[in-house]
Amino acid sequence: MAHTHKSNWELIKNGMFSENTIFRMAISLCPSIAVTNSLKNGFFMGVSVIFVQTMVNLTVSLIRNFINPKIRIPIFMMVIAGYVSLIDMSMAAFARPVYKQIGLYVQLIVAFASIFARAEVFAVKNKIIPSVADGLGMGIGFFLAMIVISFFRELLGKGALWGFPIVSGNPLLIMILPAGGFFAVGILMGFFNWVDMKMAARKASAETTG
Amino acid sequence: MSTDVKNQQFIVSVSPHVRDEESIARIMWTVNFSLLPAFIMAVYYFGPKAVYVTGLCILTAVLSERIFQKGMNKKVTSTDGSAFLTGLLLGMNLPPNVPFYIPIVGSFVAIIITKMLFGGLGYNIFNPALIGRAFLLLTWPKLMTKWHEPTAQFLGLDAKTTATPLGILKEEGLTKLIEHFGDKASLYKSLLFGSTAGSLGETSAIALLIGAAILFYKKYITWHIPFSFLATVALTAWIFGGKGGLFTGDPVIHLLSGGMMLGAFFMATDYVTCPTIRKGQIIFGIGCGAITMLIRLKGGFPEGVMFAILLMNCFAPLIDRNVKPKQFGAVKEKKK
Numbered sequence: 001m002a003h004t005h006k007s008n009w010e011l012i013k014n015g016m017f018s019e020n021t022i023f024r025m026a027i028s029l030c031p032s033i034a035v036t037n038s039l040k041n042g043f044f045m046g047v048s049v050i051f052v053q054t055m056v057n058l059t060v061s062l063i064r065n066f067i068n069p070k071i072r073i074p075i076f077m078m079v080i081a082g083y084v085s086l087i088d089m090s091m092a093a094f095a096r097p098v099y100k101q102i103g104l105y106v107q108l109i110v111a112f113a114s115i116f117a118r119a120e121v122f123a124v125k126n127k128i129i130p131s132v133a134d135g136l137g138m139g140i141g142f143f144l145a146m147i148v149i150s151f152f153r154e155l156l157g158k159g160a161l162w163g164f165p166i167v168s169g170n171p172l173l174i175m176i177l178p179a180g181g182f183f184a185v186g187i188l189m190g191f192f193n194w195v196d197m198k199m200a201a202r203k204a205s206a207e208t209t210g
Numbered sequence: 211m212s213t214d215v216k217n218q219q220f221i222v223s224v225s226p227h228v229r230d231e232e233s234i235a236r237i238m239w240t241v242n243f244s245l246l247p248a249f250i251m252a253v254y255y256f257g258p259k260a261v262y263v264t265g266l267c268i269l270t271a272v273l274s275e276r277i278f279q280k281g282m283n284k285k286v287t288s289t290d291g292s293a294f295l296t297g298l299l300l301g302m303n304l305p306p307n308v309p310f311y312i313p314i315v316g317s318f319v320a321i322i323i324t325k326m327l328f329g330g331l332g333y334n335i336f337n338p339a340l341i342g343r344a345f346l347l348l349t350w351p352k353l354m355t356k357w358h359e360p361t362a363q364f365l366g367l368d369a370k371t372t373a374t375p376l377g378i379l380k381e382e383g384l385t386k387l388i389e390h391f392g393d394k395a396s397l398y399k400s401l402l403f404g405s406t407a408g409s410l411g412e413t414s415a416i417a418l419l420i421g422a423a424i425l426f427y428k429k430y431i432t433w434h435i436p437f438s439f440l441a442t443v444a445l446t447a448w449i450f451g452g453k454g455g456l457f458t459g460d461p462v463i464h465l466l467s468g469g470m471m472l473g474a475f476f477m478a479t480d481y482v483t484c485p486t487i488r489k490g491q492i493i494f495g496i497g498c499g500a501i502t503m504l505i506r507l508k509g510g511f512p513e514g515v516m517f518a519i520l521l522m523n524c525f526a527p528l529i530d531r532n533v534k535p536k537q538f539g540a541v542k543e544k545k546k
Binding site: 175179 | 349351
């Protein structure tokens, strides 16, 4: 089994930046477009995913020696579904207004490619602490992406943040429609690629001169 | 002799060896020129506002292309007329009475997001001017559907707001529309010459037809897309457009109103975003017509030309792939 050699902090950073679920891997794009029309929705979705991702990685890592590889997929599925039900019910109980808007997508966390992928490629092969670090990093990466996207969409589309109006005038209504979600994700993805290219170029020139 | 051949320099190059006078810039400026009649009619009916809105569109389009290409260290091609054309078409697709930021934002989206980010002229998937307009329509639906009577209007003077012929047709029906214009003949006349409410450059069918005639004369466009587009619309309007059952619709109203002429002759025929094979162009035109009529008759918007062309733009590569003609001498592959 391929154990990781990275430190825990490196694992967290890896999930946040170099393997960011949305801007790098381009997976789980459905919620990034569907629930990012306001900062509040994006925040709660991000928090749910941090919780589910970390707990799934922890559990899968705990039971990794008892999983028969032939039936690993159904087992992951049940673990994920368990945690998703937990967060679904708690959100329905304690955050009713938000749940009414994003409830469907919270249930859809079961089918997120990112959570499944981390259980399959990481947690099932690694010890508990690195698995938790990896899950935490991936979850925070997703959370940050949701915050950035929903920040711009709510600000441009409604002129508000977290429901409080900030700028008056005629906002760009398209930004809170699904089409605006594609615009926001695409442009931000392009922007982060550009930043990455600049940083890589600077690193390379520093190495050659130094 | 042998030394002569050795010293002589032969130029070896791949075809084409014979070149025509035509260039992108020449075609684009001719298309711009062919829109002049429609622009004159727009100024005649809507006054200085037409110059203001269209000018703002063109200025933003050309400037944003120039700045983007300069900033990205690309060859600056903003004077070849294509950005000018995008701006002009977008301006002609806007209502006369829009605040100043609408043309600016629309042109910016059209040039930067639709054209330059996809790689510049020749690489865009969608018609830039139409994406610009679709963006504006979805962003500011109220401002983008505030039409007014075609009275030459001077800055600061408010004209009487009214609905477009298609809007009246959708909301109140054909009899109300004919009542609005007096009788049927004067309705046709208004639609033909353009004295109806609507976007700046789309109301006058006859001016647009003159422009289209120039394009046909110069062989810049062929009949395939516009005529299959218009024929599908006319047929669908005749069969399904009437209230009294099948075959009672009025095709003339649907042909002359809205953005039909502008769309069929100037937007759907955009070289970059339509299929390149003739048979495919006919399929493209039929698709545009069918979607237009579907939106006009059954959809939520009174006008569907813009969305129809944009939707068919998506299908252009697919159509091209499936109508590829058989290579000369090739044997048809047997199905296994």
